[in-house]
Amino acid sequence: MTGFGYSLTPSSRINLDDKDKEKWNKLIDLEPDVLKCMACGSCTASCTAGIFTKTSLRSAILYLQNGQEKQAMEYVKSCLLCGKCFMVCPRAINTRHLLLSISKIYTLK
Numbered sequence: 001m002t003g004f005g006y007s008l009t010p011s012s013r014i015n016l017d018d019k020d021k022e023k024w025n026k027l028i029d030l031e032p033d034v035l036k037c038m039a040c041g042s043c044t045a046s047c048t049a050g051i052f053t054k055t056s057l058r059s060a061i062l063y064l065q066n067g068q069e070k071q072a073m074e075y076v077k078s079c080l081l082c083g084k085c086f087m088v089c090p091r092a093i094n095t096r097h098l099l100l101s102i103s104k105i106y107t108l109k
């Protein structure tokens with residue numbers, strides 16, 4: 001069957017059972033507040049580096065939850081650790097400390 005003028009896009013399904021959760025569990029041990037994140041996006045909207053780069057803590061947390069470490073690090077690698085996101089987080093998550101822990105766990109072996 002051809003000639004419809006469109007094709008199916010590849011599936012973006014994520015099988016969480018296939019993902020290694022070791023680092024994510026380590027992050028939860030160090031920063032249990034990460035589980036409080038409700039993905040509101042206030043941190044991203046107020047991010048100092050977000051104007052010039054794709055820095056987004058919200059996106060990084062969502063990717064880390066899905067075990068997509070590589071994609072997550074794209075959203076935090078340009079963080080300036082200014083702490084502005086901490087001031088706006090409605091869940092009072094110490095985002096600056098969380099960002100430090102993320103970089104410690106996900107970049108060191």
Ligand code: SF4
Nearest residue numbers: 047079080082083085
């Ligand atoms: S600490 Fe990082 S993520 Fe938070 S506002 Fe500053 S640059 Fe953005």
Ligand code: SF4
Nearest residue numbers: 037038040041043089
């Ligand atoms: S501001 Fe806080 S609750 Fe909202 S997405 Fe960022 S870390 Fe999560």
